[in-house]
Amino acid sequence: MAQETVFGWILTGPVPNQTISSFSTRVSYFCEISVDKEISRFWEVENIPSKQILSKSDRFCEDLYQKSTTRNEEGRYVVSLPFKEEYSPLTSLGYSRNSAMSQFLSNERRLLRDPQLKKDYDNNINEYITLKHMSPIQQNGPLLNTSCFYLPHHAVIKPDSTTTKVRVVFNASCPSSNGLSLNDILYTGPVLQNDLTILILNWRFYRYVFNGDIQKMYRQIRVNSDHTSFQRILFRQSRDDPIQDFELQTVTFGINCAPYLAIRTMMQLAHDIQSTFPIASKILRSSMYVDDALVGAHDIQSAIQARDELIEALSSAGFSMRKWTSNSKKILESLPPEDLLHSDFLNFDDCSMVKTLGIRWNARSDDFFFSTTTLSADGGFTKRAVLSQISRLFDPAGWLAPVIILAKMIMQNIWMEKTEWDQEISVESLHLWKTFRGQYPFINEIRIPRWVHFTPDAECNPTLIVEKPMHPCDSEDMDGWICTICGFNRTANSMTVQSHVVAMPISRREHIDLTPLDIFLWGHLKEKVCVDKPVVGLRYGYVQSKYR
Numbered sequence: 001m002a003q004e005t006v007f008g009w010i011l012t013g014p015v016p017n018q019t020i021s022s023f024s025t026r027v028s029y030f031c032e033i034s035v036d037k038e039i040s041r042f043w044e045v046e047n048i049p050s051k052q053i054l055s056k057s058d059r060f061c062e063d064l065y066q067k068s069t070t071r072n073e074e075g076r077y078v079v080s081l082p083f084k085e086e087y088s089p090l091t092s093l094g095y096s097r098n099s100a101m102s103q104f105l106s107n108e109r110r111l112l113r114d115p116q117l118k119k120d121y122d123n124n125i126n127e128y129i130t131l132k133h134m135s136p137i138q139q140n141g142p143l144l145n146t147s148c149f150y151l152p153h154h155a156v157i158k159p160d161s162t163t164t165k166v167r168v169v170f171n172a173s174c175p176s177s178n179g180l181s182l183n184d185i186l187y188t189g190p191v192l193q194n195d196l197t198i199l200i201l202n203w204r205f206y207r208y209v210f211n212g213d214i215q216k217m218y219r220q221i222r223v224n225s226d227h228t229s230f231q232r233i234l235f236r237q238s239r240d241d242p243i244q245d246f247e248l249q250t251v252t253f254g255i256n257c258a259p260y261l262a263i264r265t266m267m268q269l270a271h272d273i274q275s276t277f278p279i280a281s282k283i284l285r286s287s288m289y290v291d292d293a294l295v296g297a298h299d300i301q302s303a304i305q306a307r308d309e310l311i312e313a314l315s316s317a318g319f320s321m322r323k324w325t326s327n328s329k330k331i332l333e334s335l336p337p338e339d340l341l342h343s344d345f346l347n348f349d350d351c352s353m354v355k356t357l358g359i360r361w362n363a364r365s366d367d368f369f370f371s372t373t374t375l376s377a378d379g380g381f382t383k384r385a386v387l388s389q390i391s392r393l394f395d396p397a398g399w400l401a402p403v404i405i406l407a408k409m410i411m412q413n414i415w416m417e418k419t420e421w422d423q424e425i426s427v428e429s430l431h432l433w434k435t436f437r438g439q440y441p442f443i444n445e446i447r448i449p450r451w452v453h454f455t456p457d458a459e460c461n462p463t464l465i466v467e468k469p470m471h472p473c474d475s476e477d478m479d480g481w482i483c484t485i486c487g488f489n490r491t492a493n494s495m496t497v498q499s500h501v502v503a504m505p506i507s508r509r510e511h512i513d514l515t516p517l518d519i520f521l522w523g524h525l526k527e528k529v530c531v532d533k534p535v536v537g538l539r540y541g542y543v544q545s546k547y548r
Helices: 035-046 056-068 097-112 115-130 196-203 258-272 278-286 300-315 383-390 401-416 427-445 514-528
Strands: 002-005 008-011 077-079 134-136 153-157 166-170 208-214 232-235 244-248 292-297 321-326 353-356 359-362 367-369 447-449 459-468 480-490 495-505 539-544
Touching (some): 056 258, 077 258, 097 115, 115 153, 196 292, 208 300, 278 300, 292 300, 383 401
Antiparallel strands (some): 002 008, 208 321, 353 359, 367 447, 480 495
């Protein structure tokens, strides 16, 4: 069998065996990596996402959601799992209980070696029972059948979490006895979450902002009772107790369609409350990233109104907000202290900071900052090790583009040298990489004001400035463009200037056409970023300079 993987083409398959006493399998491997193809893949993360076109399976998921979704007596949404049309859920899967039993016992032995972890894990599972998010199975028939699916589960430790340090992860990709898993026979559903960068850019337009997340978002959405048999698990609290069978009653993290069902339900709630809670409806549509809300307003009264509407609208469907943060004490004052990110958050001391969608924000100073760790050299200086380090540089808003592009240009240089994956990089590339690693910790000193001083009555005149070239670390062989968008906000009494720098990698060119840049950079932002007043025109300038 031939497969194209991220590492190239591989050939696998059994070799006919002529003897009974032994069995052998050979794997042939062939890899041909195109530099141009891999470089373009590596930089595609910076591309503006194109408008999504629904596939046939996506349309099926949407039709099923609209036809089958209901609300129970508590107002909670009840959804159905989108089984693939070519599979019958009652007959397509093999036996799965024995495999889940084996993995449960293995996980139990591991937990018993750490009493505190075992206690936290059991408390997490017991919470499902207390909140009626799972229920015991009434054993009226045989447990070994193929009209159900058992989910293996294990513990994941999240030390950075401010609430749940230990979480239970369910594995819906574990194959049953016939090789098929639950995820194999379910559609994933279309990707519905908002663009992270656009959300952050929108958030910066408002003087007063707040942030919070929906508590146990997935688990507030019920699953159709006809489908809960495909969400069975095994559990016991003590080795002296018999192992019990349970069915999860809510949307379960680990099932491939769970993100779609959760976000689609938020969109449905936004539609259902549009006439009664119009502000909350707009927030749910355009200010949510999965379960995180990034909300802003130009005045305190509007912010408080948005907060209250959002709370009431979510409550009508069984959802609640927690881990509230804000740059204004007045927005947080009437909220229960236990619902704030920290109980003393209102003091705006050094703990008044939050990691918002991968970026840290200090509410007291109302600015963004970065907290980086030293780039490790434990893996040596092979091409694989350096690429692994670069891929961990997370910059969703593009604020570190002038820094990140240097690492990417170093990576391009390594590619052009045709260095093998596990081969040490050249002396020249090693010098560039060590220089980058030494300067990288200075990112921690960067502070970026969150508010761009935009007001509804301001006239915004952006100016696009393109500068060329940039040469990292005294290398004349690597070029790039720096594009700066400066926003001039004029009001009756004042004018503020804000800028955003974008580093653009290019092949060595002497000229650049600004018309595509105009369309690409500004046209997209003007379409996506929801400002309260249209922007007046776009101007650009061109300068040529060198960076050393």
